[in-house]
Amino acid sequence: MGILKSKSLVKELSSCGKKASFLKLNEHRNLLVFFSAVISFNIIVIWSQWRYLHASQQGAIGPLHESHLILASLIGSVLCLFLVVIALFSAISSKKVRSRSESTLHEMSNYSRSLIEANLDPLVTISPDGKITDVNQATIQVTGYPREKLLGTEFPIYFTEPKKAREGYQRVLSEGQVRDFSLTIRDATGHLTDVLYNAALYRDDCGKVQGVFASARDMTRRKLVEKEILQLNLDLQKRVMERTIALTEANERLQMAAEAAHIGIWDWDVTSNLIRWDSWMFRIYGMPESSNGMLSYAEWRSNVHPDDLPIQEASLLETVAKVGTQQRQFRIIRRSDKATRIIRSSDAAIASSDGKTRRIVGINLDITETVGRAEEVRRLNEQLAKRAAELEFLVNELDAFTYSVSHDLRAPLRAIDGFSRIVEEDYAPKIDNEGKRLIGVIRSEAKRMGRLIDDLLAFSRLGRQQIEPKIIEMEPMALQVFDELKALEAGRDIRLILHQIPPAFGTEPMIRQVWTNLIANAIKFTGKKEKSEIEIGTTEGKEGERVYFIKDNGAGFDMRFVSKLFGVFSRLHNAEEFPGTGVGLALVQRIIMRHGGRVWGEGKVGQGATFYFTIPDSKKQNTELQRLPLPDQPINETNKPR
Amino acid sequence: MNQETTDVLLVEDNPNDALLAIRSLKDSNLANAIVHLKDGQEAIDYLFRQGTYSARKGLLPKVILLDLKLPKVNGLEVLKVLRSNKETKIVPIVILTSSQVESDLIESYQLGANSYIVKPVDYEKFFKSIREVGLYWLILNKPPIVKGTS
Numbered sequence: 150m151g152i153l154k155s156k157s158l159v160k161e162l163s164s165c166g167k168k169a170s171f172l173k174l175n176e177h178r179n180l181l182v183f184f185s186a187v188i189s190f191n192i193i194v195i196w197s198q199w200r201y202l203h204a205s206q207q208g209a210i211g212p213l214h215e216s217h218l219i220l221a222s223l224i225g226s227v228l229c230l231f232l233v234v235i236a237l238f239s240a241i242s243s244k245k246v247r248s249r250s251e252s253t254l255h256e257m258s259n260y261s262r263s264l265i266e267a268n269l270d271p272l273v274t275i276s277p278d279g280k281i282t283d284v285n286q287a288t289i290q291v292t293g294y295p296r297e298k299l300l301g302t303e304f305p306i307y308f309t310e311p312k313k314a315r316e317g318y319q320r321v322l323s324e325g326q327v328r329d330f331s332l333t334i335r336d337a338t339g340h341l342t343d344v345l346y347n348a349a350l351y352r353d354d355c356g357k358v359q360g361v362f363a364s365a366r367d368m369t370r371r372k373l374v375e376k377e378i379l380q381l382n383l384d385l386q387k388r389v390m391e392r393t394i395a396l397t398e399a400n401e402r403l404q405m406a407a408e409a410a411h412i413g414i415w416d417w418d419v420t421s422n423l424i425r426w427d428s429w430m431f432r433i434y435g436m437p438e439s440s441n442g443m444l445s446y447a448e449w450r451s452n453v454h455p456d457d458l459p460i461q462e463a464s465l466l467e468t469v470a471k472v473g474t475q476q477r478q479f480r481i482i483r484r485s486d487k488a489t490r491i492i493r494s495s496d497a498a499i500a501s502s503d504g505k506t507r508r509i510v511g512i513n514l515d516i517t518e519t520v521g522r523a524e525e526v527r528r529l530n531e532q533l534a535k536r537a538a539e540l541e542f543l544v545n546e547l548d549a550f551t552y553s554v555s556h557d558l559r560a561p562l563r564a565i566d567g568f569s570r571i572v573e574e575d576y577a578p579k580i581d582n583e584g585k586r587l588i589g590v591i592r593s594e595a596k597r598m599g600r601l602i603d604d605l606l607a608f609s610r611l612g613r614q615q616i617e618p619k620i621i622e623m624e625p626m627a628l629q630v631f632d633e634l635k636a637l638e639a640g641r642d643i644r645l646i647l648h649q650i651p652p653a654f655g656t657e658p659m660i661r662q663v664w665t666n667l668i669a670n671a672i673k674f675t676g677k678k679e680k681s682e683i684e685i686g687t688t689e690g691k692e693g694e695r696v697y698f699i700k701d702n703g704a705g706f707d708m709r710f711v712s713k714l715f716g717v718f719s720r721l722h723n724a725e726e727f728p729g730t731g732v733g734l735a736l737v738q739r740i741i742m743r744h745g746g747r748v749w750g751e752g753k754v755g756q757g758a759t760f761y762f763t764i765p766d767s768k769k770q771n772t773e774l775q776r777l778p779l780p781d782q783p784i785n786e787t788n789k790p791r
Numbered sequence: 792m793n794q795e796t797t798d799v800l801l802v803e804d805n806p807n808d809a810l811l812a813i814r815s816l817k818d819s820n821l822a823n824a825i826v827h828l829k830d831g832q833e834a835i836d837y838l839f840r841q842g843t844y845s846a847r848k849g850l851l852p853k854v855i856l857l858d859l860k861l862p863k864v865n866g867l868e869v870l871k872v873l874r875s876n877k878e879t880k881i882v883p884i885v886i887l888t889s890s891q892v893e894s895d896l897i898e899s900y901q902l903g904a905n906s907y908i909v910k911p912v913d914y915e916k917f918f919k920s921i922r923e924v925g926l927y928w929l930i931l932n933k934p935p936i937v938k939g940t941s
Contacts, residue, residue: 552892559889559912564807567914571814592914599912606891 185232193225268364271334271344274351275304275318275361282360291344291367293337304363309333309341321348321361334365343368413513415496419469419506422446433492433515435485454480454489468498469506478516491517544612551609558602566595597730601718604732608717611739616656618744623660623697624650627685630664634672641681643672648686650697653764659740660764666733667699667760673727674703674758690763700759705752714750737762798822798929800852802834802869803887804861808910812856812887815918821925826852831864835872838879851882854928857904859888859895867898874903881935885924 265272271288273281284299292299292307304318305311310332317330330346348363404427407414413430417423423443431438434452453461457479468475474497483490496511569592573585580588628647635643653660668683675681682702690696706714706721713719715738718731734750737760741748745765752758799822803809809827816822828834836842838851855873859866866886873879885906886899896907908924911917928934 559910560805560808562912563811563910563914563917564805566912567807567811567917570914596913602912610891 187229189232190225190229193228194222197222197225270367271365273304273363273365275363277322277358277360279304279315279318288365291334291336291342291365293340307334307336309335317346318348318361318363321350321363322358325350331368332365343372407512411515415511415513417446417509417511419508424449430513433483433490433513434481435483435488452481452484454482456480465509468496468509471498473498489517490515491520548609548612552606559599562595562599562602566592566599569595597724601730601732604730604736605717608732608736608739611659611736611743614656614659616659616743618654618656621653621655621657621660623653626661627664627668630661631668631683631685634665634669638672641672641676642679643675643681643683646682646684646686648684650685650687651695653695653697655744655764656740659743663737663740663762666737667762670733670760671699671701671703671758673729674705674722675701676727677704678702688761690761694763694765696761696763698759698761700757702757705754705756705758706750707754708752711750711752715748796824797826797849797852798824798854799826799925800834800837800855801825801827802829802831802855802861802866803827803858804829805858808858811914811917812921815921816925818918819922819925821922821929830862831866831869834869835864838873838882839876851879853883853934854924855882855884856887856924857884859886859890859899867895867902870899870902870904883928883932883934885928887921887924 265285268285269287271291272285273288274283276282280301281299281304282301284296288299289296294307303311305314308314314332317327317332320327320330326347326349328347330348332344332346334342334344336342344365345368346363346365348361351359351362353359406412407427407429411429411433413433414427415430416425418425423445425442426439426444427442428438436452450458450462461477461479464475464477474495477494477496479492479494480489481492482488493514493516494511496509498506499508499510501507569588573580573588577585624647627650628645631645631647635641635645668685671683672681675683680702684698684700686698688696688698704722704727710721713721715734716731717735719735720729720731722729738748741762741764746763748760748762750758750760799816801809801812803812806829809829813825813827816825826837828837833843834855834857837844837847840847857866857869861869864872866888870884870886873882873884880903883905884903885908886904887908887910888895889910890896891909899907906924906928908920911920
């Protein structure tokens with residue numbers, strides 16, 4: 150009975166799995182105990198029977214021998230019973246262990262299944278003959294077929310390359326595993342999914358190959374992601390490249406600008422107290438360039454002019470403390486030639502995240518020449534202002550002198566004229582006709598000189614008159630002047646062609662004087678023509694400037710003497726031909742020049758003359774002129790003659 | 792000098808101009824009593840009866856023809872003195888000068904001149920100017936009541 154039970158136990162527990170080995174070991178022990186008990190029992194029985202036979206043969210069987218036999222049987226039975234008990238006990242404890250292992254196995258199986266199902270990768274088991282034996286949910290999804298449809302079908306038929314798929318699992322069978330075996334799944338709808346297979350054999354407890362366990366990895370998304378990553382990488386590379394180029398360019402520009410401007414750039418690391426200099430810094434300081442472009446703060450300090458050092462250091466410390474920007478000016482003693490140079494420095498403190506100044510970056514510029522030039526310019530300006538003041542004084546003196554002389558000349562002229570007249574009146578009977586003619590000459594010459602003096606006075610006065618520009622309606626002004634002058638020339642045939650003339654910007658009485666003198670000249674010099682023709686208008690000059698012109702058909706002039714047109718008292722015609730003092734055009738020139746314009750003339754003897762003039766009237770100048778403070782007094786009070 | 796009415800007081804340093812002015816006035820039969828003084832100080836002494844003229848008993852002139860450019864005390868200073876005195880303040884004063892400087896003109900009016908005549912070089916124009924001044928100030932114009940101080 151014991152044997153049967155043990156046999157069924159063995160049969161029941163017999164398995165090739167690892168977990169069964171423990172039970173197997175126990176079983177062997179039980180059997181050993183059991184068989185030991187049976188053998189011991191038999192040995193004792195045989196030994197007892199042999200003793201009994203031996204004793205009976207020698208006739209020594211007595212009550213003692215009987216009791217020996219009984220005792221031996223008893224001992225054998227007890228021993229046998231003991232061994233059976235042990236075997237039974239052992240069998241019971243084995244059964245307990247087994248039932249515990251079975252429940253663990255069950256849990257583990259569930260766990261594994263869940264794990265397999267939870268896996269996003271399609272998992273599949275394939276039998277050695279290539280049939281699908283199990284799939285997970287991911288496989289169902291990727292193939293588009295239900296589990297029932299998949300199970301038992303040929304593994305390779307779900308791939309675009311069935312041959313390759315077959316090769317794959319066959320290689321697993323032959324080599325034990327494959328890694329990253331590339332295949333493409335075609336699903337129920339024909340959609341393709343690139344996968345990588347990793348597969349290995351699985352065996353039973355006895356080591357017999359049961360099939361292939363294959364895990365696919367969907368490469369489509371990975372490929373997409375890889376593609377995206379690749380694209381992102383490319384974009385990043387491109388951006389880095391662009392940014393690098395931009396930075397390089399910016400840096401180059403900065404370098405070139407700094408180079409061209411002779412600006413030195415420095416970067417002071419406050420913590421290490423080292424300063425990085427660019428090559429211009431070394432040139433500014435007249436020092437040989439250090440190999441790494443670095444130098445210590447102390448080294449910089451040693452170049453600064455001792456008188457400027459305290460202020461500079463204090464200022465630098467302030468920059469460090471405040472984290473800001475500063476502009477400084479100080480002197481250095483240039484290392485190469487011991488020359489004192491003036492440096493302008495601008496710098497900015499760069500703070501680290503804790504708000505403390507970590508670096509100060511700045512520029513140095515040698516402004517010695519600039520300062521020198523500014524000084525020179527200032528000195529020259531001073532000189533110029535002094536000279537201008539002197540000149541103005543001289544001009545005023547000259548004006549005063551001219552005025553005074555002219556003024557004093559008038560009185561004797563009046564006397565000459567007056568007394569000639571008195572002689573003429575009081576002594577008329579005593580003077581013959583020739584005498585009267587001669588007195589007439591004296592008087593007319595005196596009057597002419599009076600006019601000369603008046604013109605000279607007007608000319609001199611002009612220098613002291615203020616320019617007070619206003620908008621002047623040139624066309625009506627020219628017409629009015631012409632009408633006034635024409636009225637004095639009764640009986641003459643004078644025709645005016647007046648074109649449209651835009652307004653100008655000037656000092657009205659002065660510009661009126663210009664028109665008066667020019668129109669009077671035109672009338673005067675056409676005096677010998679039967680018909681006087683005067684044309685007034687504007688034309689466009691160089692760079693679009695407006696040029697006023699007045700053209701006549703009069704006597705004209707020889708262009709060889711054009712340079713003498715505008716000189717004071719300078720005339721191109723004699724007084725008998727055309728009376729005049731030679732001041733008119735000089736006056737015109739002075740007025741136009743004081744307005745910043747130009748005046749010139751063109752002519753041909755006997756064929757008339759044309760006079761041109763410009764008055765700059767750009768908007769800019771207008772506003773500038775209007776901004777000038779106008780004097781309260783219409784005349785200059787300084788240097789007035791008495 | 793007796794206590795006669797002075798028609799015109801001419802203050803002029805240039806004898807020729809003075810002669811021409813007096814002749815113009817007389818030829819026009821405008822003034823008989825013309826006093827000619829040769830500098831500014833003399834004019835002040837005359838009008839305030841001081842110095843050489845302390846014994847003068849005449850009245851103030853009907854009009855003063857005053858040159859600006861005068862020795863010692865110039866015309867504008869004379870004008871200033873006369874206009875700052877209550878008595879001489881009301882005497883009509885005509886500036887008769889060669890000066891065309893605008894500052895002279897304006898200052899003259901500011902100091903209280905009644906008229907400003909620029910002497911023309913041309914004698915005929917000069918004659919006409921003087922005659923018109925005489926006609927206006929001695930005949931046409933009604934002068935303030937001018938009395939002697941004594």
